[in-house]
Amino acid sequence: MREFIRGLSRRTVVTFFGVGYGIALLLALFPPFYLGASGIATPILGVPFSIAYWLIDGLLLGFGLWGLYIVEDIRGELDESLVPAAPIAGE
Amino acid sequence: MLVMLGMLAVFYGIVIFILYRTQQRTTPSFNEYSVGGRSYGPWYVAMCYVNSWWPGATFIAFFGLAAGSGVFGFYGLAYSILGVAMMYFMATRAWRWGARYNLRSQPDLLGLRFDSRPVKVVASVIGIVSLFPWVVLGMQAFGEIFQYASGGSWSVTACLVIGLAVIVIRQYWTVRMGMRGLIMTDAFQGIVAYVFSAVLCVFLLSGLGGGPISFATLAELPREILQVPGDGGQYGPLYLFSLIFTGVVGSLCWPTSFQRIYTASGVRTVKAATVRTVLISGVFYTLLMLLGIAATSMPEVAAQPQAGWFTIMETYGGTWLLGLGLTIVFAASMGHIDGSVQVCGLQIANDLVDSEKRKLSDAQLTSIAKSSMIVFMALAGVVAYLTFNLDRLQLLAQISYQGIVQLAVPLFLGVFWRGGNRHGALAGMLSGFGVAMVLTIIYPDDIAVLGSITGGIIGLAVNLVVFLVVSAATGTSAEEKARVDAMFEVARNPVRVSDPAPTFVPQPADG
Numbered sequence: 001m002r003e004f005i006r007g008l009s010r011r012t013v014v015t016f017f018g019v020g021y022g023i024a025l026l027l028a029l030f031p032p033f034y035l036g037a038s039g040i041a042t043p044i045l046g047v048p049f050s051i052a053y054w055l056i057d058g059l060l061l062g063f064g065l066w067g068l069y070i071v072e073d074i075r076g077e078l079d080e081s082l083v084p085a086a087p088i089a090g091e
Numbered sequence: 092m093l094v095m096l097g098m099l100a101v102f103y104g105i106v107i108f109i110l111y112r113t114q115q116r117t118t119p120s121f122n123e124y125s126v127g128g129r130s131y132g133p134w135y136v137a138m139c140y141v142n143s144w145w146p147g148a149t150f151i152a153f154f155g156l157a158a159g160s161g162v163f164g165f166y167g168l169a170y171s172i173l174g175v176a177m178m179y180f181m182a183t184r185a186w187r188w189g190a191r192y193n194l195r196s197q198p199d200l201l202g203l204r205f206d207s208r209p210v211k212v213v214a215s216v217i218g219i220v221s222l223f224p225w226v227v228l229g230m231q232a233f234g235e236i237f238q239y240a241s242g243g244s245w246s247v248t249a250c251l252v253i254g255l256a257v258i259v260i261r262q263y264w265t266v267r268m269g270m271r272g273l274i275m276t277d278a279f280q281g282i283v284a285y286v287f288s289a290v291l292c293v294f295l296l297s298g299l300g301g302g303p304i305s306f307a308t309l310a311e312l313p314r315e316i317l318q319v320p321g322d323g324g325q326y327g328p329l330y331l332f333s334l335i336f337t338g339v340v341g342s343l344c345w346p347t348s349f350q351r352i353y354t355a356s357g358v359r360t361v362k363a364a365t366v367r368t369v370l371i372s373g374v375f376y377t378l379l380m381l382l383g384i385a386a387t388s389m390p391e392v393a394a395q396p397q398a399g400w401f402t403i404m405e406t407y408g409g410t411w412l413l414g415l416g417l418t419i420v421f422a423a424s425m426g427h428i429d430g431s432v433q434v435c436g437l438q439i440a441n442d443l444v445d446s447e448k449r450k451l452s453d454a455q456l457t458s459i460a461k462s463s464m465i466v467f468m469a470l471a472g473v474v475a476y477l478t479f480n481l482d483r484l485q486l487l488a489q490i491s492y493q494g495i496v497q498l499a500v501p502l503f504l505g506v507f508w509r510g511g512n513r514h515g516a517l518a519g520m521l522s523g524f525g526v527a528m529v530l531t532i533i534y535p536d537d538i539a540v541l542g543s544i545t546g547g548i549i550g551l552a553v554n555l556v557v558f559l560v561v562s563a564a565t566g567t568s569a570e571e572k573a574r575v576d577a578m579f580e581v582a583r584n585p586v587r588v589s590d591p592a593p594t595f596v597p598q599p600a601d602g
Binding site for chain 2: 021024025028029030031034035038039040041043046047048050051054055057058061062065066068069072073078079
């Protein structure tokens, strides 16, 4: 899996996670979507759909960003620092 | 009363103790003073970001929105985490430029990108002016906290004066220590404000302690609580879009937010801190909103939603729980004011006073930043006192949000696109800010005939059109194009990959 992720082009990674971010943006910003989810009491794991809609949007974004961080970490795209690789405050 | 005041005093004492123990004995450089020497790790940067993002008003205004209007309160979750995520996408480029060109503030970046001091000055002034009402409101929140803590037995004036004194004394350390003074306490303040409150929300929603609100309450909500603005009611379909869009693009326009990139030790730190910020904000705010929505079933909360947080604490836990609720709001307000005062002082010194013609030394810059913080804070304190019971100040804070987003056009286009020039950036910001101000004064909330869009969005559209048209009309010289190309080339390459840690070679013991 790690080799597969390392073998992907940067464009593929950006497109994949960009689509996820785009969907999260659309759910929050496109009136037909958020108005369509308004006022619906049907429960999703005990929470009305109208509330679950916003939670799903948050989870999609949160896990998407976390996933992107893990992928960039595997690809070695994060190791850039002004200070030597010594322990850093807060890590 | 003594219990609640005692809890506030213990919290305050711990903050001062942390500051006292972590203060530097040597004189810091201006880089150390302004961006903490770009040396902080992801948890510190995340806590600093969370503190500067969520003011004490979250527990009053946003909680009141959920407790009064229901699911509408969740718009704050959407714009906050979508906006914070933008920091992730900007991180590499903005951090590399910051490290390579020694940038300390967001206007620094704009000034560099468009090679223009006026662009830098205008961006800085918009940031400082927009933050000012929020600092005033934060100081007034301290007065309200002491009104609750004194059980209403102290006069309004006494509460405000004590609240101001408490925050002003705290700022002595912000002025003295700069960014370091924030970062060392933000972790503690953040744990109290956001972690404690999240745990408290879970406890209350679990139904333990015999409270009538719980997760089960959420399954029995009336339809009107589940409706967002635009789905019936007075607002049009674009109202929610306007609020969320303004929040998303505005998230990186606030000077406090962007500066977090420059306090980080590296690209990994910025990105890891962003993921942590989304995690902390998402969990904390979701639980707070669920509690607020569940509390719509409490008649005393429905009667006064803005005081809902305090009502719930007092009703179900008495003095001790109300004391904890007050301490949480106290911590959140303090973290927000600290960050705002620090970054405004930094921007006045770094962006407005310092210039190529009048280059200041590190000592002079630090000294001006300190004096600016004192003046900024004193001014905010006076205004807070004079306007304590004025609703118009809240309006000023709303206007400031519509104004601050006008930085988004030159900022986002400047960072991701090589086109545009200084004339476009300057004309765009000024026209967008002007249009947003005028429209928001005429239509403080929404523009009904345009589907409830807000003045800030119109301003942003004007800003974008003016930026593109003026840039195209004035053109870009070959020299300017080469300069921008060189900047983007810098952003493509790592500034400096970290050196391997020095290898420890055991030495034979003497003798």
